[in-house]
Amino acid sequence: MSNPDLPLTPAIDTLRPPPPARRWSKARILGVVLLSFWIAAGLSMIYYLFSAFTWAFYDRYAMKFVNGIWVTFQIVGISLVLGALLSIPVALGRLSKNKLIGAMAFGYSYLMRGTPLLAQTYLVYYGLGSFHQELQSIGLWWFFREAFNCVILIFTLNTAAYQAEILRGAIENVSKHQTEAGDALGLSKMVIFWKIILPQALITALRPYGNEIILMIKGSAIASLVTVFDLMGETRRAYSRSFDFQTYVWAAIMYLSVVETLRRLWNRFEAYLTRHLERDSD
Amino acid sequence: MDNLATLLSFGPEGWADEIAYGTFITVSLALATLPLGLLIGFFLALGKISNERAIQISADIYITIFRGLPELLTLFIVYFGIPIALNLVVHDLLGFDVVDVNSFLAGMMALGVVFSAYASEVFTSAFKGIDQGQYEGGHALGISNFNTMRLIILPQLIRLALPGLSNLWLILLKETALVSAIGLTDILRSSGIAARVSKELFLFFGIAFLIYLILSIISSLGIVAIERWSKRGEGVR
Numbered sequence: 177m178s179n180p181d182l183p184l185t186p187a188i189d190t191l192r193p194p195p196p197a198r199r200w201s202k203a204r205i206l207g208v209v210l211l212s213f214w215i216a217a218g219l220s221m222i223y224y225l226f227s228a229f230t231w232a233f234y235d236r237y238a239m240k241f242v243n244g245i246w247v248t249f250q251i252v253g254i255s256l257v258l259g260a261l262l263s264i265p266v267a268l269g270r271l272s273k274n275k276l277i278g279a280m281a282f283g284y285s286y287l288m289r290g291t292p293l294l295a296q297t298y299l300v301y302y303g304l305g306s307f308h309q310e311l312q313s314i315g316l317w318w319f320f321r322e323a324f325n326c327v328i329l330i331f332t333l334n335t336a337a338y339q340a341e342i343l344r345g346a347i348e349n350v351s352k353h354q355t356e357a358g359d360a361l362g363l364s365k366m367v368i369f370w371k372i373i374l375p376q377a378l379i380t381a382l383r384p385y386g387n388e389i390i391l392m393i394k395g396s397a398i399a400s401l402v403t404v405f406d407l408m409g410e411t412r413r414a415y416s417r418s419f420d421f422q423t424y425v426w427a428a429i430m431y432l433s434v435v436e437t438l439r440r441l442w443n444r445f446e447a448y449l450t451r452h453l454e455r456d457s458d
Numbered sequence: 459m460d461n462l463a464t465l466l467s468f469g470p471e472g473w474a475d476e477i478a479y480g481t482f483i484t485v486s487l488a489l490a491t492l493p494l495g496l497l498i499g500f501f502l503a504l505g506k507i508s509n510e511r512a513i514q515i516s517a518d519i520y521i522t523i524f525r526g527l528p529e530l531l532t533l534f535i536v537y538f539g540i541p542i543a544l545n546l547v548v549h550d551l552l553g554f555d556v557v558d559v560n561s562f563l564a565g566m567m568a569l570g571v572v573f574s575a576y577a578s579e580v581f582t583s584a585f586k587g588i589d590q591g592q593y594e595g596g597h598a599l600g601i602s603n604f605n606t607m608r609l610i611i612l613p614q615l616i617r618l619a620l621p622g623l624s625n626l627w628l629i630l631l632k633e634t635a636l637v638s639a640i641g642l643t644d645i646l647r648s649s650g651i652a653a654r655v656s657k658e659l660f661l662f663f664g665i666a667f668l669i670y671l672i673l674s675i676i677s678s679l680g681i682v683a684i685e686r687w688s689k690r691g692e693g694v695r
Contacts, residue, residue, distance in 0.1 A: 207512025210505075214519050290628075290674035292635035295646055295667050302653065303660035390526075397528035401639055408530060421542055424535050428527055435526040 221425065228422045237414045237423065244410030245430060247324075251396045251406060254328050256389060259335035266340035271347060281340070288337030294398050296334060301326040301402045327399040331392070338388055346381035347373060379450060386442035390435055397431075407431065465656055466665075473652035473662070480648030481669055487565055487634050487644065492627065494570035499577025506582045517578065524575035530636050533568040537561065537640045565637035573630055580622030585611075587618045617688050624681040631673055645669050 198204070269281030288296070304311070304320055311317040319325050350373050358368035400409035411427040414420075447454075468475045505517035524532065540559045588611060596606030638647035645666050653662035 201510075203508060203510045203513060207508075207510040207514075207516065210516035211512040214516055287671065291667050291670040292632040292646070294635040294638070295663070295670055298646065298650065299660070299663040299667050302650075303663040306657070306659035394526075394528040397530040398636075400530070408528065411531075412534075415538070421539060424531065424538065428531055428535060431528055431531060432523065432526045436522065439526075 225422060225425060228420065233418070233420065233422070237410075237418075240405075240410045240414065241407065241426065241430065244405060244407035245434070247404065247409075248393065248396050248399075248406040251324075251327060251331060251399055251404070252389070252392045255331035255335055255396075256392055258328070258332040259339055262332060262336035263339035263343055266336055267343035267347065270340060270344045285337040285340055288334050289341070293330070293334055293395055294401065296330050297327060297398055297402055300330045323399075323402045323404045327396075327402060327404050331396065331399075334395075335388065335392055338391075339385070342381050342384040342388065343377065345384075346377035349380050350376045379453075382442075382446045382449065386439070386446065389442070390439060393435055393438070394431070462661075465652075465658060465661070473649070473656070476643075476648045476652060477645065477662075477665065477669070480643055480645040481673075483562070483642060484631075484634050484644040485673070487562060487569070487637065487642070488627075488631050490562075491566050491569045491573060491630060491634075494566065495573030495577055495626075495630070496623070498570065498574035500581055502574060502578035503581030503585060506578060507585050521575045521578055524571050527572075529568070529572050529633050530639065532572055533565065533636055533640060536568040537564040540564065540567075561637060561640045561642040564640060565634070565642055569630060569633055569637075572633070573626060576626050576629075577623065580619050580626065581615065583622070584615050584618035588614055620685055620688055624677075624685070627681070628674060628677055631677060632670065635670070 266281050266284060269277045270285065272278050272281070300320075301323055305326070308317055308320070311320055319329075354372055354376065355368055358372050363372075396406055397408035399406050400412055403409070405413065407427060407430060411423050414423040464471045466472055466474050468478075502517045502520060505513045506521075508514060527535075537559060544559075592610055592614070593606060596610045601609070634644060635646045638644050638650065641647070643651075649662040649666040649669075653659040656662065
């Protein structure tokens with residue numbers, strides 16, 4: 177490209193111009209104002225908690241909060257695992273070429289995703305609970321009598337629908353050639369699905385799965401509205417007894433720390449599992 | 459069967475009018491929250507793409523808080539916390555107490571801040587989808603920053619953000635059910651009252667379930683129409 181007849185541009189010997197001075201632009205002032213607002217809010221919250229805190233409050237409610245967190249973890253953990261198992265047949269149904277199976281799986285998933293979790297929970301706990309004679313006669317009343325079981329049941333059904341959509345999207349995302357290559361190697365359909373398609377699909381599904389876990393933790397607060405004493409339930413009980421607003425503030429701190437910790441751990445986990453996909457950035 | 463027809467009729471014996479009113483409340487709450495959430499969410503996204511570090515951090519704090527808290531807890535904090543906070547001020551200045559805060563307004567604020575935290579993520583990624591050249595083009599033509607945003611960036615941004623926002627709308631519609639817990643007679647609460655009074659629990663909670671389902675289906679159809687409208691300029695590819 178370069179023309180030898182033309183003299184080359186002499187190397188510029190001057191220094192790089194200094195970066196423009198950071199002036200007090202409107203944006204910078206706004207930023208400082210906003211940040212000072214947050215700092216003030218944080219400090220006044222700490223001050224509030226310090227001034228409102230009493231050891232009597234601690235003695236009375238601290239263990240209850242811990243139990244509440246444990247119940248929340250149980251609800252979320254059990255529902256997520258059962259939901260993950262249930263989501264596999266639903267996702268396969270959504271992917272099925274059989275129109276009837278496809279329609280049924282879609283109907284299930286739409287019913288669960290198109291209505292509020294709270295309405296579903298009421299329908300199961302109060303609605304099904306009203307048939308207690310019938311349930312007794314078929315020997316299922318012991319299950320529906322406990323709000324905890326009803327919550328587990330409906331949360332499982334609910335998260336299964338969301339997880340099935342995640343799984344379906346992820347499986348559809350895996351290139352068709354992968355299946356074809358498996359076929360060409362004479363692998364059975366099961367081996368192709370479990371050993372080739374699913375591992376690749378789960379990598380893309382990691383992020384939405386992480387979001388689903390967090391949504392479940394937040395959604396599980398609904399259980400408190402049907403007499404389950406999870407973290408939210410214990411908070412509401414403590415507030416209704418003490419009328420001390422700090423109960424809600426403590427609950428907020430606990431939920432936030434759980435969700436934030438989990439989000440960060442999940443990001444690490446995802447980075448670890450996809451480390452072979454990272455390119456060296458240089 | 460007669461009994462059922464009476465229960466579901468409009469009028470003093472039936473519950474249809476109460477439930478219809480509840481549906482009206484749910485829909486108006488969702489519609490009232492939407493612009494509030496969109497507006498806050500848009501400014502949060504502007505904050506997140508800003509070059510100013512302090513603004514970014516402030517927006518991040520807001521988003522982390524309201525994305526991390528359960529919606530129900532946010533709702534209770536707004537509903538119980540605002541009167542307490544207001545009383546601290548009002549009591550000293552005016553000498554009387556604010557008894558409580560309107561549950562519709564509390565629901566709107568709580569759902570609005572949660573919606574805005576999620577909407578800001580949608581807007582932020584939509585901003586990333588717009589080429590830097592669009593801003594530079596506006597600048598080169600001597601269009602003011604505000605007008606570049608309004609006339610050049612925003613129309614493209616809306617199209618990019620639409621799928622994410624429609625998803626958020628469906629979530630918002632479902633989350634309005636939570637306001638029944640603070641005493642607003644939405645679909646769930648009005649049918650819950652009907653269920654307890656008539657002792658037909660499964661029937662009325664089933665009806666609430668179906669109304670939400672119908673609202674979701676209507677929304678989905680509306681969203682498809684809006685997306686088609688937003689792509690009308692793209693032509694067939």
